[in-house]
Amino acid sequence: MVVTVPRVSGQVRDALAAAALAVCAAVAAAVWPEVRPLDAPGLLLLAGVHAPLAVLRRWPGRALASLVVLALPYHLLQYQHHALVPAEVIALFGYAVLGRRVRVVLSVVALLLLTCVVGMAMRAGGGSVREQIAVIEGVVAIAIAVQVWRSHRARVAAITERAERAERTREQEARRRVAEERLRIARDLHDLLAHSITLIGVQAGAAAHLVRGDRPVDRGELGEALASIAATCRDARTELRGTLQVLRGADGGPPEVLPGIAGIAGLAEAARAAGLTVVLDDEGAGTPPPEVGVAAYRIVQEALTNVVKHAAATTVEVGLARDGDRLAVRVADDGRGPAGGSPRGFGLLGMIERARSVGGTLDAGPRAGGGFTVTALLPVADVGSVTPR
Template structure:
């Protein structure tokens, strides 16, 4: 409260404004009468108001035809059902007609039950289908004219002259019903559009999570596998002949471990930068084919890289890099010590061909999780390419071959 006093009063433009009378009327017209809250209570007040109007018409119009006791009962019977007019529009109209018909046949004040009758007709028109409303209107006009002509020719002609009011009420009800259906369709389309936007946002979030999961899998699996192999090399040098320590081999293994850690740290920071909404700009793009020589050298593989002078799209380059990275990880993990790996990345017409082969000198098969090959296939499909992985048929070893299509403007060399 003290803060509000210091800041001053709330500006008038920020204070909640009460809807204007016209806006409340339009809102009441736009709402579905069958779903509006407190409709029975509101209809009870409306019925009371129409009852008072009917009473005034019965007392003030045509003093020579004031209702008798039965007429008053019938007049009341034509007003009371209006309490449930929106809940049961058809039965309420039948009840009103059942009371109004004998009331007019007894030649009471004919103007008194007109408001209640027109309200019951309007309720049917605004809630029922137009064809149903048309038949109801014809039936009501026919019954009214029949009764009034039986009362007298003058009364019948007067009813025929004023039957246009019945048609006007029915047309008004159908028009309001059409307007409400239009508003409902607009609101429905807006809700569907909102749901579509939410589903699209959820889909994008899921795709981004999957992409980050694939990147983390490729990065961490490759780095940890290489660190494990290089650590095994250093341990082997130390344990085979401790008296003749090969310091150069141990230093090279440790340098490779440090280089792998630095590379993994940089890629991990770049990959996770997208998760920091308020973080600084990324240090750079994710590794592409320019980083392949360092990646292949660290794994001790041979590289044949021919991509031409035309640049590749970032999506194709990133997919090729990750496929090579995961293939090297699997070869180092499953190929055993001394495995020979060959990496070939060449532009072949309108596609980029990626092949990673090894000689498969593993002493025993090592079973993995199976997500590596699945992730490589997903990366190839993400750019419209294909990937095949399996044992080499003619010689021992394993082969991964991917074909990644290029854009037509980039395919020419």
């Protein structure tokens, strides 16, 4: 048979401990009296000093105040002082651990104890006063030590909290960097693959139309279509290799050169192979910083991809020119424009992010007389100080 022992609550344990400490203090005061032997009033004061210890864990401030109020007359009446030292030390230590406004409260307690010393000095003399002062000094020393311990504990807690906050900040920064890197990878792959696949699809469709047509197959025309597909595949492979080398940080061999404004002529040629009439004006572009050149290339690439896929246009104008300390990039077509007046999908969002990554802006919308226009303004001065977003 299993016997279940009822559990004793914490408050009951505290009350029992306070009662046991009061009995020990009463025995000490009776066996080693000082100026005044322990009588009935002294016994009541001694028991009253120990009573607040039963609720110290629950109400530390009230318990300490009650203990001080009862301890002062006990000391002033010249009862055995040493008997109360354990209770006073426990009350001070408990308040230091559990209470609020510890420094102010302990300062008030020290002032009251000093008042008690002055009162005892006026009622007794000689060695008794020195002993009383020694007892009070011991209690005050304990109070100071507890305050030092509390301050050290608070300082350690503050240091720990700062370290945890710094760790959380590092984790948030790492997550932010991962999110930005994922966004950049997605943007690069979208710009590269969407453009190449669109051109390959258009060129393959033209080759299929030549093969299925009623007239005899023009081998030269078919060869040009297939050669355009092969060239687009080579360009896509080169760009993909360069992008992967940048992402991997590969050390084996020189990395592929990332595209810049010099590659925009190739984009125009590829769009012409897809059946568009492309008018390119890049004589006023100059030589912008590499990151601005890459952003301009990607914006033109995505804009031309949208024209080929959605605009049903015949002519597209691509212009690059300096506008003060900015590079103006403009792509305008004569097509029908996107359904609903604004493009859908990730293309426009990617172009906006490209422009913002170098501190620029991008606007896109229908043009007067039909068609669609994409205009980007990219800074060409102090670009290195811009933090990519």
